[in-house]
Amino acid sequence: MSKLFKAFLAVLAVVIAIIGLISGYETSQRVKYPVAYADYIVKYAKENDLDSYLVMAVIKVESNFVPEAHSGFAGGLMQLTEETAQWNAEELGIDYEYDYMDPETNIMFGCRYLRHLIDVYGNTDTALAAYNGGMGNVSEWLGDSRYSDDGVTLKYIPFPETRNYVIKVNTYWESYKNMSV
Numbered sequence: 001m002s003k004l005f006k007a008f009l010a011v012l013a014v015v016i017a018i019i020g021l022i023s024g025y026e027t028s029q030r031v032k033y034p035v036a037y038a039d040y041i042v043k044y045a046k047e048n049d050l051d052s053y054l055v056m057a058v059i060k061v062e063s064n065f066v067p068e069a070h071s072g073f074a075g076g077l078m079q080l081t082e083e084t085a086q087w088n089a090e091e092l093g094i095d096y097e098y099d100y101m102d103p104e105t106n107i108m109f110g111c112r113y114l115r116h117l118i119d120v121y122g123n124t125d126t127a128l129a130a131y132n133g134g135m136g137n138v139s140e141w142l143g144d145s146r147y148s149d150d151g152v153t154l155k156y157i158p159f160p161e162t163r164n165y166v167i168k169v170n171t172y173w174e175s176y177k178n179m180s181v
Contacts, residue, residue: 078110133162
């Protein structure tokens with residue numbers, strides 16, 4: 001075997017190893033940051049003028065893309081309560097029997113509600129805090145100088161779960177955006 005052929009084989013082995021590492025990394029990212037129901041996410045994010053990666057991040061934190069997930073009184077991909085689902089149905093003029101646990105309906109309602117919160121608060125992080133901690137709590141925090149200096153943004157979220165929720169959604173949002181590059 002010639003030296004040139006041995007060198008070629010060595011370079012080929014390195015290239016194959018690099019391709020394997022890249023492929024393994026990409027696979028691990030897809031496992032770490034799953035995306036299911038992308039058609040619904042894109043459709044309803046667009047209808048509500050939301051970044052689809054933000055919606056993916058909310059779903060990742062809320063349910064990890066498990067459509068039958070439940071937490072307390074909330075359920076589905078975007079963890080909606082029956083009350084929030086009913087509000088959405090009324091806002092959207094839906095007067096037929098709906099299943100808010102259905103992935104498409106859950107994403108449609110969840111995107112509509114998230115858009116509503118962003119419109120109410122004018123700030124995505126504040127809206128995320130309300131999505132998790134409730135509008136009543138967030139409105140109180142915005143009126144309290146310990147938590148907000150301007151009545152629009154929260155400088156401190158007193159509920160650890162809600163504080164961590166906002167951080168997680170923002171972290172996943174950034175990760176989903178970076179995966180698309």
